[in-house]
Structures are given as C-alpha cells and as structure tokens.
Amino acid sequence: MSDFETAINLDFGVIAELVHLHAQASPERAALADATRTFSYGELDALMDRIAASLQRDGLRAGDAIAVCAASSVGYAAVFLGALRAGVAVAPLAPGSTPASLARMIEDAGARILFVDEAAAEVIGPAASGAIPRIALDGSRAGVDFEAWLESAGARPTAVELQPSSPFNIIYSSGTTGEPKGIVQGHGMRWAHVKRGAKYEYGPDTVTLLSTPLYSNTTLVVFFPTIAFGGCVVLMPKFDAAGYLKLAERHRVTHTMLVPVQYQRLMAHPDFGAHDLSSFRFKFSTSAPFNAALKGDVLARWPGGLIEFYGMTEGGGTCILEAHLHPDKLHTVGRPAEGSDIRLIDEAGKEVARGEAGEVVGHSAGMMVGYHRQPAKTREAEWFDPEGKRFIRTGDVGRFDDDGFLTLFDRKKDMIISGGFNIYPSDLETVLRGHAAVADAAVIGVPSEQWGETPVAFVVQRAGDDTTAEVLLQWVNAQLGKTQRLARLQFIDELPRSAIGKVLKRELRELDAR
Secondary structure, eight states, X not given: XXXXXXXXXXXXXXXXXXXXXXXXXXXXXXXXXXXXXXXXXXXXXXXXXXXXXXXXXXXXXTTOEEEEESOOOHHHHHHHHHHHHTTOEEEEOOTTSOHHHHHHHHHHHTEEEEEEOHHHHHHHOSSTTTTSOEEETTSXXXXXXXXXXXXXXXXXOOXXXXXXXXXXXXXXXXXXXXXXXXXXXXXXXXXHHHHHHGGGTOSTTOEEEEOSOTTSHHHHHHHHHHHHTTOEEEEOSSOOHHHHHHHHHHTTOOEEEOOHHXXXXXXXXXXXXXXXXXXXXXXXXXXXXXXXXXXXXXXXXSOSEEEEEEOOTTBSOOEEEETTTOGGGTTSOOEEOTTOEEEEEOTTSOBOOTTOOEEEEEEOXXXXXXXXXXXXXXXXXXXXOXXXXXXXXXXXXXXXXXXXXXXXXXXXXXXXXXXXXXXXXXXXXXXXXXXXXXXXXXXXXXXXXXXXXXXXXXXXXXXXXXXXXXXXXXHHHHHSOGGGOOSEEEEXXXXXBOTTSOBOHHHHHHHHHO
C-alpha cells in the first residue's frame, strides 16, 4: 500500500499533507491551472511551504486567521492551501459584498493578513481592513507584492499538529447589515468531504473544471477532494457558457460543480451539442433548487453521472441524489448520504411521524464547529435529540417518501437563492427601512429564468412622501452587494400579516404572480 493509500484510509487526516505525498510521488503532474499559469504538484508543494513559512515568520500560529478577497486563480488556491499547512484558518470573502460588509467580516474573522487583487481592493477601499497588512496576489499596487512577501525558495515551515476541530476555514453566509455570520468549518469536516469523494472516481487522472468562486462552499466541496486525490483543478474566474464549453473540451474535463442556473445557461447554449463532452464522469450541483425538467435535460444530453448534494454550509446531514441512477426521483434531493442522520421535526422540536412534513435537521461527521464568536447564533442552529445527539437545523421543510427520498416544499427561513448565492430578505428589508420614505417593507424571492430566483420588494410608503418607486429602487440597490440587488420594487398600501403579526409572504408571492 502506498503512502497516499495509507493516509487516505485514516479516519482523520490533513489535506495539505496529501499534497506533499502527491508531490513526492508525481512532482510533474498538474495540480492547478488557470488562464495564465499551471502549477505541478512539485511546484505547488514548494509554494505551500514558502507561504506557510511566510505566515509563521509574520507571527501567525495555528488557529489564527487570514482573509482572501480576490477572483479565483492558482495563486489564490495556493495561498489557501499554504495557510492550511501552517494551521491557519482561511476566511474567503466575496468581492461583490459591500465595503461595510467586507470590513465587518475581516474584523469578525480576526484576520491577521488580507490577500487581495486589484479589483477587490477597489471595492474594499483603503480603510476597510484597518491596519492589517495587504498582500497583492496579482502583482498590482493593491498591497505588498506577493513574490516580495514570500520567503525565499526552499523555505520550510515549522510542522503543526491539527485536530478534527481545528479551524479550517470561516465561510460567511451574509453580512449586508448587522453582524455577519462566520461559519467555522473544522479540518474534520473537510476530511469527511474528502472521504466521500472516493465514491466519485477522483484520482490522479481527474480534471475538475470550476467556474464558481473559491469563496463559496459550493466550490470547495469539489475543489478539495480533487486535490486530495491528486487530480488537477482548472479555475475559471468568471463563468460564461461559451467559454466553459471550450475549456471543458480542451482540458478533457472529468468532473465539475455547477449551480442550477449555470446548467440552465449551458443547456440553452446554441453550440452545446457541438462540443465533445464525452470525457465527463461526474457533474455535481448544489446551493439552489434544481428543476426536475432541467435535470432530465442534463441526463439526456450531457455524458456522465449527475449528482445533486443537498445540505448547508454549516454542515450536518447531507442528502445525495444520484440522478442518473434514479431518473424517477428527479423531483427530490435524494436520500441521506452514508454517515448522515437526517430527521424531520415539528415546530415544538419533536420528530414528526413517518410520512409527515417537518423541518429538516441533520447530523454527520461534517458539521461546523459553530458560528464564529456567536455562541447564541450557534445554539439557535442546533437541535439535540432525546439522547443528546447534536444536529444542525436547515430551516427547510420537507418530507420523505416511502423509498427514503427527501422532497423539499419550502424554505422555512424564506432565504432567497439567486445564481447559487444565499440572500437573506431581512438584510434587504433593514436597508429599505433606513430610507425616510419607507414605513414598512418585505422582500420575497420570485422565479427568474436568469438567476433561478431574484429578490422583489413590497414597500409601504410613508404618508405624504412623494419618492417614486424607481428612485427608491436605485437607492437601495446602491447600498447592496451585486448578488443581492432587487429586481423590482412595488408600493403597497399595507403588508398582509397573520393574527400574531407575521408578514404573510405567500400572499405577496401570489400578488406578484398576478
């Protein structure tokens, strides 16, 4: 048995150590590629050592954090992996967030260093990251040049000892207004994702094309298994259907992760059938509702298996739909994955009877440590069974069929998923209420051919105010991140509410559909 086979069969291991094993066995094999450069495993391993040593030189220790805010690139990926080798947690941030949101996330993470590119630095602004050092990944003037910051060739870091609970990364779920929620995922959670990858034929000949950003957990659940098993990740900084199809054919791609709206655009592209996609083994999807008809179209016209993951960045249980094996279950999100305990509970926190609908809660080896520095929010996200077993609440309502497949009916928390990104209506409502013209407001998600869902606002205008809906829409969208902007804004005399004062968003959806 090889050193790699011994390591991958352990109950717990460290992904950064697997890179070193691949570098020893096959130093020339490609590990990372983007439009400008390619790193072999030997080159990546050496660069990870230099990055880890540089972080330690700057005083960072295991458990400290850095932040990265940039477009996907091999340099970005190398920094992520190099930080892990030093035991440093990574907070990957969305450049499309507002400057205020980014400032709060950087502060909340306790980031000691910020890695940026020029475009992200312009969004963040000069003061958002405070006094912490900035390192420019792209050779721009956004910070200290990355090459100048690096320790010299041959530098080696001091080895660190990591546990399953050691922080791996901090993924931020939102943060337009109020306090952002940083989801701390441990090394044990990521190792569970890697172990799951063995089922999907990851290996040294894997070529994974990723067009979703590296700050998204959607991307990382495929990125890390590819690297762990010695495959090559091809990074596409910005998705477009024509460019994706060309790269997939050119690189003979075997694996990919796409959100449903990307599948929709690819299947609708007039040249889809002209590209040779016969190299594909598995295509994955997560993060948003995946229409059954679209799944069927992918199965009919795109070679290879289609896998849908249902779960949360916070972790807990996962459901998996192997769509190519169960074409009669495309309306579901599949069955609980091996090692996942998925249950349904009612409003009182009691498990529902078989065949009844309830809120989905899950337990597995892959669960967040908690929300960073927010123990109260962590407790709100947890449910414990009568024996004390810890579960993560999803906020989604579903029901199991007789074959054990889960069908989702509604998102209890009214979260909107647009283009694969989570949008929280309460964030947008708070911004709206900050305008003098707004007496009350509610935001709902409505179907969108382009994005899957898009946010729409209903606003009660203050008496005597003459602000137009168009002016208010422009104002609020200027306060929001790119992925959060409202598609429409409509004035309404009064928001529909229940007897206990809750806004009846179902009625708003019906009103919007008229």
